[in-house]
Amino acid sequence: MTATTHRRQSTGSQMLFLSLELSKSTWRITSSIGPGLAPRERRLAAGSAAAVVAELAHAKRRFGLPADAPVRSCYEAGRDGFWVHRWLTQLGVDNVIVDSSSIEVPRRARRAKTDRLDGRKLLALLLRVAGGERGVWKVVRVPSAAEEDQRHLARALRAVKSDRTRTVNRIRSLLATQGVTVAGSILRVVVTRVRDWTGQPLLPGLQRRLARECAHLAQLTAQLRACDVAQRAAVRSPHEIAAAQARRLRQLKGGRLECGVAVCL
Numbered sequence: 001m002t003a004t005t006h007r008r009q010s011t012g013s014q015m016l017f018l019s020l021e022l023s024k025s026t027w028r029i030t031s032s033i034g035p036g037l038a039p040r041e042r043r044l045a046a047g048s049a050a051a052v053v054a055e056l057a058h059a060k061r062r063f064g065l066p067a068d069a070p071v072r073s074c075y076e077a078g079r080d081g082f083w084v085h086r087w088l089t090q091l092g093v094d095n096v097i098v099d100s101s102s103i104e105v106p107r108r109a110r111r112a113k114t115d116r117l118d119g120r121k122l123l124a125l126l127l128r129v130a131g132g133e134r135g136v137w138k139v140v141r142v143p144s145a146a147e148e149d150q151r152h153l154a155r156a157l158r159a160v161k162s163d164r165t166r167t168v169n170r171i172r173s174l175l176a177t178q179g180v181t182v183a184g185s186i187l188r189v190v191v192t193r194v195r196d197w198t199g200q201p202l203l204p205g206l207q208r209r210l211a212r213e214c215a216h217l218a219q220l221t222a223q224l225r226a227c228d229v230a231q232r233a234a235v236r237s238p239h240e241i242a243a244a245q246a247r248r249l250r251q252l253k254g255g256r257l258e259c260g261v262a263v264c265l
Helices: 002-010 049-062 083-090 115-130 145-176 204-236 241-251
Strands: 016-022 026-032 040-045 071-076 094-098 255-258 261-264
Touching: 016 049, 016 115, 026 049, 026 115, 040 049, 040 115, 071 083, 071 115, 083 094, 145 204
Parallel strands: 016 071, 071 094
Antiparallel strands: 016 026, 026 040, 255 261
């Protein structure tokens, strides 16, 4: 027991470092106070605030830290977004979100990948950063809640455009299986009037499917127009960040190239 206590105190660290591996059902927390010590590893229910707070207290006692010792943590950017970061920050934890594509990986051999190994790897990188090493990873900028909320309109617009393109392609593909090519807008297609390559009406099952797809396309088109109107209104609003950005872009002067050098007009 005395030897264990001596090893804990020999690092001289008064800060708890931990990494979080977040998944849909569980969170894996790997903690330590410095390199050279066996990390503490625990698996908790995902999103359990009480379990995380209790684990922080247990980890501090495990490593001989005072209850008010600072905590520094990290996790990879993923499906949970930024709410975990904001919650940890409210607890007083110094957290960073790491761009997973910036984490170094061995390239000469196959790499085992488990939550346990990923947690230890992430913790080791955090300790290297805490030791002053640079270029270990890239940290994701966390936007404010208001900034994040303003992104939904543009993302919804892109999603609707993508869904509409897939629906149009699906309708054209279904018609192509019957030798039918539509030159104009798909919205103008009247399914009951379409004739196949033999000149006969389409079979009832295909007609019903095409009717459903055309109805879905009409809904997506209406959503696309509504999103476009909302986006234009947001740009005109003096209180929106996008409006200020658009005004700054309009104030930029054009230029022309002369001998490879940009010349302002």
